[in-house]
Amino acid sequence: MRIKVEKLKSLLEQIDEFLLAINEAEKHQLDSLEKVAKPYRKSARNLVHYRAFRTFDLRDFQKSMRDLGLSRFANAEGHIRASLLNTRLILQALIKDDGKQLLKSGLSIKRARRLLASHTKQLLGYRSPGRRVRIMVTQPSEAANNYELVEQLVKKGMNVVRVNCAHDTPEVWWAIIENAQRAAKASGRKVKIAMDLAGPKIRTGAITEGPEVRKFKPLRNELGQIIQPAIILLVPELGETSAENTLPVGQLALDDLAIGDELRLRDTRNKKRKISIIDRNAEGHLVATCRKTTYVASGMVLEHSKASGKVLVVGKLPPKEHYLLLKEGDTLQVTRAAIPGESAVYDQEGNCIKSAHISCQLPEVFNKIKKDHTVLFDDGKIFTKVTEVNEDYFQVTILRASEKGAKLRAEKGINFPQTELGISGLTAKDKEDLKFVAQYADIVNFSFVNSKADVEELFVELEQLGALNQLGVILKIETRLAYNNLSEILMTAMQSKQVGVMIARGDLAVETGWDNIGLVQDEILAHCSAAHLPVVWATQVLENMAKNGLPSRAEITDTTTSLRAECVMLNKGAYINDAIELLDKILKDMEQYHNKKEVMLAKRTKLSVS
Incomplete structure (x- = not known):
């Protein structure tokens, strides 16, 4: 095949443009890079390079490189400058350029892979034989008094024990940890203990009780x-x-x-x-x-x-759990005061004379919400828009619900994807729970992180507890704001020595839009790969299998995709042992054909609000 020299020179010029951009970006980030912990210094520099590289639309460049049989940089996030320099030398050789001087890349491709493996081992512990990807399992309350349950989880392949501080008490948490440590020792294995801070509780309030x-x-x-x-x-x-x-x-x-x-x-x-x-x-x-x-x-x-x-x-019976039945076109008042929610009231002709109402458990919301903002309830099942804002309540109109109406119950999540709430990721409860976590756990899963300021606040608390650089930190990316601030969040987080990211895909899909979640999770994977940070693939992995004993085809496909991460999280269920066994087999089988697999996308842009 005859290659046009002009084409090769054009590609060489583009690579020089990329290299110039990443060098300039590094100069502008010198202050931030100096603050990064030494084990992450090279990784942070590579993240800066990758961010600069992704400011270009690479699709035409990648097609030209593919046609020449050269690297398309599809898996180069972890060593972007080295890949660019190596490719530049190849192009120079093809056009018989005299400038064949070998430039020092600073981070080789092999070294980049080793950095990710080292950071993963440091944070998530040893991998299981034949499997690169770790398995994290959420513990049910039953694990506190059922040693055999925990022992089976360890034997089936659990590497990380997850305890959620949103549920139970410190006494229950400690009993679960004791059983996990005992089971690991008996099985001759090592497990890490990860504990989730609950974070701000943005949920619906109580609803008037039904009849007994x-x-x-x-x-x-x-x-x-x-x-x-x-x-x-x-x-x-x-x-x-x-x-x-x-x-x-x-x-x-x-x-x-x-x-x-x-x-x-x-x-x-x-x-x-x-x-x-x-x-x-x-x-x-x-x-x-x-x-x-x-x-x-x-x-x-x-x-x-x-x-x-x-x-x-007949003695006292528990009241029936009530709910609000909401249909498209209905209005709903969300109140600041903790007034028990009630359904709408209609006259004999079917006209609404009083709207349904329910409270929100986070009063700070009412200081930030604006007219025309989008509000979603119950994992996005109810899609609404704000039509009126008052000091004591805001009113929404239901724009999307199920055909027969959606049932809104107490303690259901509320998402504000267009509203910058300005609330910290650490609540008073989180700070109290963190004392326990710092003493007994290996990892803290940090919920509701939105900005580098949230990470800095966590580090201040950990330093006061003497746990900074001793306790691993996993940042849960679950909001639109966290995604848009991802780069600065990661740069700040790497000031600590053990860092990872959890893609909390449930809330993230609601916040960023179902049409965007594929792109969003790919971007998070790519950025973490560039920073050599381990990723936890979370939310509804093999959920049908864990709860009902039989997986869906979509779940199997999702599970194979999780190979792109370093850890997969399973939630509790009656068939959790079967789910771990299946996940362990899929990961071991698929790793014969794939390691980490990432793709390059078009020029990265922040998500716009629609």
């Missing part, structure tokens, strides 16, 4: 015939784990009743109903049946059919 009632319904076939009557368990009182089919009637009532007795009542709809006692279980509780649908409420009277005038009174 329970429904008992027999099972019928397609012809309406009863296959099995409703089973009711009569107990002295309800406990935290009592099943939905239990009714509290007091111990005296249980002692007076016998198998074969019947109880009569009028349910909440004033329907006559009959409950028949058929058995007494090992705990002394009575098993009863009902052959018609029955609604039983707290305080309801049950009459003994064989003893005239003798009655039982």
